[in-house]
Amino acid sequence: xxxxxxxxxxxxxxxxxxxxxxxxxxxxxxxxxxxxxxxxxxxxxxxxxxxxxxxxxxxxxxxxxxxxxxxxxxxxxxxxxxxxxxxxxxxxxxxxxxxxxxxxxxxxxxxxxxxxxxxxxxxxxxxxxxxxxxxxxxxxxxxxxxxxxxxxxxxxxxxxxxxxxxxxxxxxxxxxxxxxxxxxxxxxxxxxxxxxxxxxxxxxxxxxxxxxxxxxxxxxxxxxxxxxxxxxxxxxxxxxxxxxxxxxxxxxxxxxxxxxxxxxxxxxxxxxxxxxxxxxxxxxxxxxxxxxxxxxxxxxxxxxxxxxxxxxxxxxxxxxxxxxxxxxxxxxxxxxxxxxxxxxx
Numbered sequence: 001x002x003x004x005x006x007x008x009x010x011x012x013x014x015x016x017x018x019x020x021x022x023x024x025x026x027x028x029x030x031x032x033x034x035x036x037x038x039x040x041x042x043x044x045x046x047x048x049x050x051x052x053x054x055x056x057x058x059x060x061x062x063x064x065x066x067x068x069x070x071x072x073x074x075x076x077x078x079x080x081x082x083x084x085x086x087x088x089x090x091x092x093x094x095x096x097x098x099x100x101x102x103x104x105x106x107x108x109x110x111x112x113x114x115x116x117x118x119x120x121x122x123x124x125x126x127x128x129x130x131x132x133x134x135x136x137x138x139x140x141x142x143x144x145x146x147x148x149x150x151x152x153x154x155x156x157x158x159x160x161x162x163x164x165x166x167x168x169x170x171x172x173x174x175x176x177x178x179x180x181x182x183x184x185x186x187x188x189x190x191x192x193x194x195x196x197x198x199x200x201x202x203x204x205x206x207x208x209x210x211x212x213x214x215x216x217x218x219x220x221x222x223x224x225x226x227x228x229x230x231x232x233x234x235x236x237x238x239x240x241x242x243x244x245x246x247x248x249x250x251x252x253x254x255x256x257x258x259x260x261x262x263x264x265x266x267x268x269x270x271x272x273x274x275x276x277x278x279x280x281x282x283x284x285x286x287x288x289x290x291x292x293x294x295x296x297x298x299x300x301x302x303x304x305x306x307x308x309x310x311x312x313x314x315x316x317x318x319x320x321x322x323x324x325x326x327x328x329x330x331x332x333x334x335x336x337x338x339x340x341x342x343x344x345x
Contacts, residue, residue, distance in 0.1 A: 017333070029077070035314065085097070086315030092312075103295060103297045104190075110285060112278075114216055115274065115278040119274050123231050127263060130231070131258060138232075141228055146225075153288060154287045157291035161174070161214065161291070176192060185199055215285075215289075223280075227273060300316060
């Protein structure tokens with residue numbers, strides 16, 4: 001294929017990628033819009049209260065555009081969403097986008113620690129289980145994964161709090177940081193550990209880390225169960241390939257065969273697994289944040305839902321969905337870059 005052909009293929013791939021992004025995001029906007037319309041909560045009454053005079057209710061309904069046809073409401077919703085306008089939270093009286101900007105970094109910090117633990121331990125354990133297939137190590141890793149899948153994460157969180165916080169006192173309890181350090185760290189990035197390190201507030205850093213250990217480890221174990229299982233599956237597939245037999249026939253060491261050849265090829269699909277696991281932690285840490293009173297996006301959405309604050313619920317859902325779509329598309333792009341079979345000739 002000539003230079004012009006490769007350029008045309010690249011332009012076509014980019015065009016298809018953009019079309020997928022637009023269609024997927026449009027679908028997410030449509031789903032969140034219609035969810036807001038089918039839920040039996042009147043957003044106007046949530047703002048003004050059910051004892052407001054009729055003329056006030058009608059005026060607010062008109063200001064919110066809810067007196068227009070459904071297609072016009074959807075157009076207005078899309079226009080505002082693209083501008084980052086998700087309305088005002090009834091619960092906090094702040095613009096929803098400001099609340100999300102304050103709470104999302106906490107979720108990002110928690111999920112990042114979780115995926116670092118999950119991938120950092122899950123991949124080596126999966127490799128070990130595949131190499132020792134049928135042995136004690138393999139059974140131990142599989143049981144560990146089964147427990148991670150089967151035991152409810154909120155129950156594990158409560159038991160961890162009882163044991164490591166209430167009984168042993170090894171870590172700090174619920175919350176993100178003690179009240180004594182709440183205002184000692186200037187929020188620059190919103191990531192408390194990073195901000196404390198930048199400011200040189202090492203006492204606050206240690207306190208924040210102590211609060212992060214339990215929920216981060218819990219999410220890490222949850223993702224480890226999935227990543228180790230998928231790593232084992234991918235490695236078993238690679239270890240059965242002909243190139244592994246050829247490498248052994250050439251006299252290569254077993255360690256080199258496993259880590260430099262088999263794992264290198266298994267990493268191509270593993271990139272997708274890790275990216276989707278990360279997205280799952282970002283969107284699925286609601287129960288963990290609730291148990292540990294972690295002031296992240298999941299807890300914010302939960303509290304908003306309990307108070308019928310639909311602007312906040314839909315805004316948070318839209319942000320989480322956008323993050324999931326973004327990571328999914330990023331993993332697909334990395335897959336294409338890493339897998340030589342997807343590159344144009």
